Amino acid sequence: MSYVLDILLVETSISEEGYGFNSNQTAAFTISQWIGLFIAEIYEHFVGDDSIPLSLCRRNKNIWKQEYRLYRTAAPAMILPICLGLFASSLQYHLHWVVLALGSVLIFAAGISMVPIIMNYLCECFPAHASETSAIMSVHRLGVGLSTTFFAPP
Incomplete structure (x- = not known):
């Protein structure tokens, strides 16, 4: 989920089943993504x-075996579907914006905490091509992140 997608979700008017945030409230809502980042950093620290x-x-x-590194992604991978369900249900049933923000926090925490582990695993699987592997993974993440807004409904 990107900042543009946040604007589409929370700035939609209340009559159109949105939250009716203004631009300042939307900017404040993105703090949830920063909180998710800090939770991911704390998880990675321990x-x-x-x-x-x-x-x-x-x-x-x-x-x-390189696959031993992937065991550290078990906890984020198990909570990610729950977080996505919480986020989606808050949009579908128009729950309070705090529930939406909690879903956003948990999605970012789970998603961001898995990235360095997977990147390390891929670079260890292809040690002769670590820089190419890192570049491909970065381009893939950038492409997916930028293309998210193209699939949002008008």
Whole structure:
């Protein structure tokens, strides 16, 4: 979800099943995305080290597999569908804007906390092409982020 999508969701008038925010309220609503970013940073601080993958490696007779890194994405991947459901249901049933903001916070926290783990995994899978892998992943994320607004209804 991008800033433009936020404008489409919260600045729609109340008669059209929107929230009727003005531009200042929409700008304040984007603070929820910053809060999600800070939650992701805190999650990465405590889970981001390699303690989980290294303990899995020790359990497997010190045989390293790149997939051990992906175990750290389990918690965000499990809460992401719940967050998306909360966000979508708040839009569908026109719940209070705080519920919408909570869904936005959790979506950003879950999504952003998985990005560095997956990037690290991909660069470790292709060590000879780490810069190309990083560039492709960045272009993909940018393309998906920018194209989101094209699929929003008018």
